[in-house]
Amino acid sequence: xxxxxxxxxxxxxxxxxxxxxxxxxxxxxxxxxxxxxxxxxxxxxxxxxxxxxxxxxxxxxxxxxxxxxxxxxxxxxxxxxxxxxxxxxxxxxxxxxxxxxxxxxxxxxxxxxxxxxxxxxxxxxxxxxxxxxxxxxxxxxxxxxxxxxxxxxxxxxxxxxxxxxxxxxxxxxxxxxxxxxxxxxxxxxxxxxxxxxxxxxxxxxxxxxxxxxxxxxxxxxxxxxxxxxxxxxxxxxxxxxxxxxxxxxxxxxxxxxxxxxxxxxxxxxxxxxxxxxxxxxxxxxxxxxxxxxxxxxxxxxxxxxxxx
Numbered sequence: 001x002x003x004x005x006x007x008x009x010x011x012x013x014x015x016x017x018x019x020x021x022x023x024x025x026x027x028x029x030x031x032x033x034x035x036x037x038x039x040x041x042x043x044x045x046x047x048x049x050x051x052x053x054x055x056x057x058x059x060x061x062x063x064x065x066x067x068x069x070x071x072x073x074x075x076x077x078x079x080x081x082x083x084x085x086x087x088x089x090x091x092x093x094x095x096x097x098x099x100x101x102x103x104x105x106x107x108x109x110x111x112x113x114x115x116x117x118x119x120x121x122x123x124x125x126x127x128x129x130x131x132x133x134x135x136x137x138x139x140x141x142x143x144x145x146x147x148x149x150x151x152x153x154x155x156x157x158x159x160x161x162x163x164x165x166x167x168x169x170x171x172x173x174x175x176x177x178x179x180x181x182x183x184x185x186x187x188x189x190x191x192x193x194x195x196x197x198x199x200x201x202x203x204x205x206x207x208x209x210x211x212x213x214x215x216x217x218x219x220x221x222x223x224x225x226x227x228x229x230x231x232x233x234x235x236x237x238x239x240x241x242x243x244x245x246x247x248x249x250x251x252x253x254x255x256x257x258x259x260x261x262x263x264x265x266x267x268x269x270x271x272x273x274x275x276x277x278x279x280x281x282x283x284x285x286x287x288x289x290x291x292x293x294x295x296x297x298x299x300x301x302x303x304x305x306x307x308x
Contacts, residue, residue, distance in 0.1 A: 004272050005245060006033045009252045013038030015140075016089050017251075018131065020044045020072060020124070021099025023054040026146065026205055029244035030096055032058050034251070035065040039094070044072035044083065046099075074099055074123025075109035077299055084130035092134035094251055097124040097145040097180075103169045113298065114162040116169075120176035122299055125183055129301040132198075141198045144250045145184050148204050149263065151177035155281045158290045161298075178282055179291060181261065186288030188259040190306040199258055203250040204276060205243030206264035238270040249273035259283070 017034050021027035022043035035041045035058065043058075045051030051069045059065050070086070073079035100120045109118035128143055135141040153174030163172045181202055188200040246262040250273075256262075263276030281287060296302050 004249055004253070006036075006241075006248060009033060009037045009248060010254065011038055012252065015039045015093035016042070016091065017094035017096065018042045018044055018087070018092065019096040019098055020074065020127070021046075023047065023050040025240045026244045026247060027096075027098040028054055028058070029240050030098060030247050030251070031067065032062060032065070033244070033248055034094070035067055036062045037252075038066075040066040040068075042087065043067055043069045044099070045069060046071070046073045046075075072099075072127070073110075074119045074127070075111075075115065077111050077123070077126055077301075079110075080123055080126045081130065084127065087131070087134070089134060091138050092131055093138055093141055095128060095131055095135065095143045096247060096251055097128065097143070098247065099124075100146065100176075102148075103173045105169065106163075106167045114164075114167070114172060116172045116176040117161055117163070117179065120173075121179035121183065122295060124180070125295045126299040126301040128183075128187070129296075129299075129303050132303065132306075135198050136196050139197070142251055142256070143184075143187065143198060143200045144247060145180045145200075145202050146204060146247055147180040147184075147202050147261070148173075148177040149206070149276070150174050151181055151282065152279045154178065155279070156182065156287065156291060158287070158294065161291075161294060178279065181278060181282035182284070182288045182291050183295070184261075185259050185283050186285075186292045187306075189285065189288065190303070192258060194306060199256055201250040201256050201258065201260045201262065203246040203262040203273075205240075205246060206238060206266075206269045206271075207243075238264070242270065246273040246276075 017039045019031040022031040023045040031041045048071050055069045072083040107115040154171045156175050156178050184202040191198050250262045261276045261278045262273045265271035265274040
């Protein structure tokens with residue numbers, strides 16, 4: 001694992017992958033490197049305009065790329081269902097739950113959920129459940145969800161998942177990233193009990209230079225905060241190319257274990273992929289069960305094959 005880079009990605013020929021948020025940043029790099037190694041990649045993007053631009057750019061960088069664009073808005077469960085129903089593949093080898101938002105002013109999704117919890121967790125929970133039948137029974141199939149070291153800021157509040165009592169944007173972000181890890185833990189646990197053979201893992205990019213850091217300040221109308229976010233990206237962050245490596249490792253490396261969490265090697269900030277620290281509450285079975293039950297109820301997506 002030390003020194004692992006994109007050149008170490010195994011051949012992906014014949015594999016079909018879905019990458020959410022593939023129009024920019026980590027998602028774009030992840031999708032591009034997968035198709036560079038021979039995978040057929042579905043670029044699942046909220047904006048068709050930005051997605052089309054990313055598709056064109058990717059084909060210019062990888063002339064033999066097998067990519068296709070499909071619209072997916074994780075903040076709209078109707079869009080999630082439409083995406084899953086229209087996907088023209090009976091089998092799926094890889095799902096990368098990459099898209100996300102960070103530290104936004106308070107808002108709600110099309111279905112009324114707090115935006116960070118709704119997009120970062122519930123949208124991906126629903127998408128994974130709807131696509132799971134295509135993953136089950138496929139040799140080497142994987143589900144990789146992108147979390148963050150900032151999950152350590154807060155455990156979930158199972159009695160206030162939508163931050164209705166009090167909204168603090170960074171705490172809400174930390175809770176949504178904890179939810180990503182609890183979902184990974186619980187899905188891995190349930191699949192292991194079924195002997196399904198699907199590897200479920202999580203990854204994080206450390207501090208990577210993407211537009212994630214500037215979106216919140218821009219929405220809040222804070223030019224100063226946006227300027228500082230851009231400065232931080234320029235001075236401290238590693239590139240999106242480097243930030244995507246933990247995700248690519250979790251998605252392709254042969255020794256990835258279920259419920260593993262991969263991040264950068266240097267203080268979890270930057271560097272090659274290594275096992276990452278995680279808060280103990282992200283491996284709590286009871287918390288995972290409660291979040292799972294709440295997520296099924298809120299999204300209406302029930303994992304029939306994985307009942308406990």
